[in-house]
Amino acid sequence: MTSPQHTAPPPAPPADVPAGSVLSVRALRKDFTLHTIDGRVVDALNGVDLDVAPGEHVALAGTSGAGKSTLLRCVYRTYLSGGGAIWFRTSGGHLVDVATLSDAEIVGLRGREFGYVSQFLRPQPRRSVLDIVSSAGVARGMAREAARDAAAAALRQVDIAERLWDMHATVLSGGQKQRVNIAAGTIAPPRLLLLDEPVSALDPANRAAVLDLIARLEETGTAVLSVFHDLDAIERLATRVVVLGRGRVVATGRPGDILRDPNLPLEVAR
Ligand SMILES: Nc1ncnc2c1ncn2[C@@H]1O[C@H](COP(=O)(O)OP(=O)(O)O)[C@@H](O)[C@H]1O
Numbered sequence: 001m002t003s004p005q006h007t008a009p010p011p012a013p014p015a016d017v018p019a020g021s022v023l024s025v026r027a028l029r030k031d032f033t034l035h036t037i038d039g040r041v042v043d044a045l046n047g048v049d050l051d052v053a054p055g056e057h058v059a060l061a062g063t064s065g066a067g068k069s070t071l072l073r074c075v076y077r078t079y080l081s082g083g084g085a086i087w088f089r090t091s092g093g094h095l096v097d098v099a100t101l102s103d104a105e106i107v108g109l110r111g112r113e114f115g116y117v118s119q120f121l122r123p124q125p126r127r128s129v130l131d132i133v134s135s136a137g138v139a140r141g142m143a144r145e146a147a148r149d150a151a152a153a154a155l156r157q158v159d160i161a162e163r164l165w166d167m168h169a170t171v172l173s174g175g176q177k178q179r180v181n182i183a184a185g186t187i188a189p190p191r192l193l194l195l196d197e198p199v200s201a202l203d204p205a206n207r208a209a210v211l212d213l214i215a216r217l218e219e220t221g222t223a224v225l226s227v228f229h230d231l232d233a234i235e236r237l238a239t240r241v242v243v244l245g246r247g248r249v250v251a252t253g254r255p256g257d258i259l260r261d262p263n264l265p266l267e268v269a270r
């Protein structure tokens with residue numbers, strides 16, 4: 001049967017996605033085949049369910065290899081997932097499954113609605129530090145002048161000296177790149193911000209500045225899904241903690257309860 005426009009019928013709306021969620025991951029699976037070793041298959045994600053609402057900061061915890069980075073990369077579509085759904089509610093109110101969007105649609109969403117900050121910035125070649133940060137603002141709807149001002153303010157806040165603003169980001173140190181990355185990720189805050197150990201390379205003063213910036217995202221309604229190596233950062237920032245173990249959700253709850261549970265597989269770095 002065809003509709004009058006001869007387009008495919010819209011997919012059935014998922015019944016189990018809460019009306020208020022920005023991100024709803026359902027039965028998500030991802031495996032890796034280790035061709036270079038012996039063809040062994042690693043189940044990195046084994047049926048993960050997870051919701052994140054606007055203004056909520058959900059921190060993923062669990063030991064190394066639990067699947068935290070893989071989950072963030074599947075949501076950002078750096079990795080194609082192997083099953084399940086990744087429902088994202090756009091600013092226009094449409095529910096889309098990130099797992100099945102085209103590459104072009106993903107590129108659009110990344111610019112406008114998703115931010116992703118990892119330990120490493122892959123700086124675009126031949127672009128200045130200021131340009132990288134202000135372009136992120138423009139992509140999320142700011143006027144060019146306003147984006148430059150906001151980029152300057154964000155760079156000051158994460159203590160990137162003005163003499164570095166015209167330089168190519170490729171020449172920066174690891175910690176400086178990480179701070180440029182967080183400035184770009186938080187300027188004109190996106191609907192969903194994915195953070196994978198965003199303060200791992202920073203000294204204490206810069207770490208504090210970046211954590212302050214992340215803490216203020218709550219007021220803007222940004223939904224945050226994060227991984228932090230240190231539990232103090234989780235305790236301070238997260239509204240909820242989801243513990244992964246071997247690619248499954250093994251516990252979820254408030255930071256104060258989860259982080260003090262001696263039976264959970266957490267990596268302790270206090
Ligand atoms: N690109 C990859 N190729 C092969 N295996 C991978 C890849 N990325 C992750 N894995 C494997 O998936 C599992 C989960 O890894 P990861 O998501 O990085 O864990 P975490 O971030 O919690 O430390 C691990 O067994 C890891 O070795």
Ligand SMILES: [Mg+2]
Nearest residue numbers: 068069070227
């Ligand atoms: Mg990781």
